[in-house]
Amino acid sequence: MFATLVVGFSLGLGLQTLPFVNGAVITDPLLASNKTFDYIVVGGGLAGLTVAGRLSESASITVLVIEAGSDNRQDPRVYDIYRYGQAFQSELDWSYPTDQKKSIRAGKTLGGSSSINGAAWTRGLKQQYDSWIQLLDPADAGSGWDWNGMFSYMKKVSSPLLSPSFLTSSASLMNLAQAEAFSAPNSGQKAKGANSIAAYHGTVGPVQVTFPDLMYGGPQQPAFASAMVKLGLKKYKDLNGGTPNCVSFTPNSINPHDQDHRSSSATAYLSPVESTRTGWTTLVGQQVTKILFSPSTILPRVATGVQFGTASGQRYTAHARKEVILAAGSIGSPALLQLSGIGDATALSKLGIPSIIDLKTVGKNLQEQTLNSVGAGGTNFNFGGSGPSDVIAYPNIYELFGSNAATVVASIQNSLSSWASSQAGSALSAAALQTIYKVQANAIINDKAPVAEMFYNNGSPAKIGLLIWQLLPFSRGTVSIISSNPFTKPQTNVNYFSVDFDLTVQVGVARMARRVFQTAPLSTLSTGETIPGFKNVPDSAVHGSDADWRKWIRSHFFPEVSASWILKLLVYDTKNVRVVDASVMPLQVSAHLSSSLYGIAEKAADIIKSAQ
Template sequence: MLLCSTLLLAVGFGALSGVLGGVITDPTLVSNHTYDYIIVGGGLTGLTVAGRLTENPNIQVLVIEAGNDDRTNPVVYDIYRYGDAFGTKLDWSYPADQGRSILAGKTLGGSSSINGAAWTRGLKQQYDSWLQLLDPADANSGWDWNGMFSYMKKAESFTPPNSGQLAKGANSISSYHGFTGPVHAAFPLYGLSSKLMYGGPQEPAFASVMVKFGLVKYKDLNGGTPNCVSFTPDSNGRAFVVNQPRGLGSPVILRVAYLSPVESQRKGWTTLVGQQVTKILFNPSTALPRVATGVQFGTSSGKRFTALARKEVILAAGAIGSPKVLQLSGIGDAAALSSLGIQSVVNLPTVGKNLQEQTLSALGAGGTNFNVGGSGPSDVIAYPNLYQLFGSQASAMVNHITQSISAWASSQAKSALSASALQTIFGIQANLIIQDNAPVAELFQVTNYPDKLGTIIWPLLPFSRGTVQITSSNPFVPPKTTVNYFSVDFDLSTQIAAARMVRRSFQTSPLSGLSTGETVPGFSTVPDDANHGSDANWTKWIKSQFSSVAHPIATCAMMSRSLGGVVDARLRVYDTQNVRVVDASIMPLQISAHLSSTLYGIAEKAADIIKSGL
């Protein structure tokens, strides 16, 4: 609740001061007020940056979030309600090609409020590759594994598994984790008896089969070595709640890690919910670099308001939302924007290009009458590399990749800067796969979905590239999002190989001893044979039912301008003085991991860059 004196102070200062504080819904309370920083998007990265900037009591930050404050909604705070938010008002459900949609959280906390909470990190060399994509002058900018690892740990407050969790397969390596950050990571359940962590035979059996398939079982994959099978923790700011049991604390505090514990203390941090930023405002001078002065915001049925920024406007609206806001603001392909009646501010045609998204399928098998031993969530993931996934066909696939890079680059050039730039990028991606054994697929063991035994699969490192492009100057019209699913054959080949590996797993001891036979897709849909299903049948099934993983990246890529980058190593949009992007859209290449831990690291590093004045 706002104190009258605080409100009067804010109104009295008008445009001179943005002091208010707290989470608010009334746009008039911030209209025409001035803040040091305006952050567009109250998701994972936006709240992280705001939380770190407002550690300085003299800094005033306004966060504007299109969704509402749903922290008391069980769909948000209870991990066992995972999936219930999909397709509701809590989800942007961005329409994409081939009749698919891409999920994204439209609520305070963003996608971290509705995701599955898996806490994993990518391969060390994948982060190191980011430096290869920047200008040589940025070689010491810290965008590598060593730099990112420290920031990922800074965000984390890890609870090692207790004796009960260790007995069920959980493990950890202390040096891979942070212990003082805002984001709690642990195995289910923290604060309670460990009875709800799965303790049945299904997860150890899956891990044992993956070892038979050539993967090593690691105690902990969060040290930059994901090519393994491992029990993985969860970022249970998504609380493990069953009837709000004692010992877990308030779900409101647990949910939004950087905001909830401090919001009553940070008088310089105002979060406006239920309002969508419609464009960034710029100084009328057309000299480069362009200077942002604030933002315009509103609702589809209401009036528009303005808030002003003394220092910077920071985009944290996600890999679809951030390029959309830039394009609406006149930053993008000048010709395309002109056709919509939008005056060009910065001609930067690669805004919205280089989109990379993954494709998901789920396979299932019936189970014998065994006790699953808890309620999860599931915590066993296998990350096979190309050689483990393709087996005897791996050498042929390596040859195919190396011989196809040029053709793939040409085929995807319309979704990037140029074929020559993509050839450089694809070469780096290929080396990560071929030389560094970067995992190319995720096999996520799940219990009771889509049957008693289940495994969700997706290719991790697609070569297909897509675009995000507005089609209207109306900011409330979703952009056209074209993923170009499977437009490079490697992506489909990887998904087929992963499906075959899962089919084999159901037929391999000890998992086979728990299985009554594959039910999804089942042998009537994809007949089994010596190859565990033909390419044609797997292709038909995969294309009929796959969904987006909701890991879109790279639409405002942090790369050199010559390769098609949108932001530099300081996350500033090229040809602007004070507009930055801090979200998944800056990641230039996919990683072999879920995104949350990496995104917290990106936001932590961004906050330090901003505070240093770079």
């Protein structure tokens, strides 16, 4: 999901003293009220804890993280990866409502969505990261927002933005400036299909990544991979080097040293230093309700702190000496900006909110992927383990549509202008959106970026299961607050399938799923498709008609991924308000987002350090 907050491309950026508690996670708001910190991070999720962890490495820096959820690290719904899904629609999930009566999941707990997601660890196509540069100001072309720069932060040691003097004084810290600690598969896991390429992974970062001890060893996962090869995909040892257009066994963000428990941003960046890190305070159970600004109306505006509280309690204030960093997610961050007076001034005035900065595109350009579950019955084969599942296929548009691909490609090339016009109300303008569309279309058509994902899911929704979704939607939506009450959830208009191409791709991947069920060797393990089944979508020479697939997909899809478009970190016309979460991504990538978001947050921390 993408929601543009609109922030600038600039990378630049007499108070009460805090009585520090080393690495404290606190629940008492009075311990942070009226105190002053160098940085206040809004949201203790994946990006927020990563940035806070890096900034607080310096003993002279003070950081306050404010998280609306609780500290649930000891909750089995969080740490036990085999209980994936139990947190959904609970107090650990924001469950944002949408205009299509589908809830968007987002972690409302320490660690955010990294504490409740499926833990799949993949990276997008190299050219997709390189394309981000095309949407930057030419002056920022060498800023490292490309594959080489991002890959270094996702897995390697690299701090290109820091001055030589900073590097010299902080050498011991920078040896750890990477996100990933990958453990290569052992001989038993390799026998089950796992593999890796050492150059694609980091080994000393905080986030533990590996294949599960209880990895499935039955015939089903290799059979799926072999069937996908027969349908035209290549099988790769490891897709994490910027080459996801394949079928591959993929690792998870789980800890091999701790019973395969989840490795979230909370357990990776906070837990190891919780009792020793001075200057870092994490307040849970409190929601930031407003960013506070100095009285001066001269641009750029200067944030002085935040207001926070609970729906039934009083409001408190914390002060920021240097920056306020938003890491509240693709719905939470634009909503907070609007509550703070940054957004469409006309719309905000109707809610009685004084305008601080009139940015009409805050909350626009929302993008959300759609997922369906399909399945087939199985013979009496044994799964050979407990998982999690490990095999993913990422087909490109030519593999997905075969002999019809040329027609689909032509429809993209001929429709960008009309699509942009139809979605202009959810963007800065039709012209601006068409520029973004052209970059995305080039990735799809010329770079063969995967347009869909097929996640082999053992035992769900049937014995042989597949989760399928389109990855690069052209439909756009909006996030808009509907009340000045910060505890009223914003109105999220997702506009699923408002660009018909998105539904065309979803039909294409559903049809490919049916084909893979019927392709050896997976077909030898199958007793036949059960979801949707031939009664709901009758089989045919083309494996089901468009009309039947469309009808079934529309009534059986779910929201999938959260992300947004910014990449600019500093909010326009502010001096010290940054956004560091999925909102900084200028374009979606063909991957699960965790690995990329850790890289973004690691890079953001270096940007913030170098600006001071």
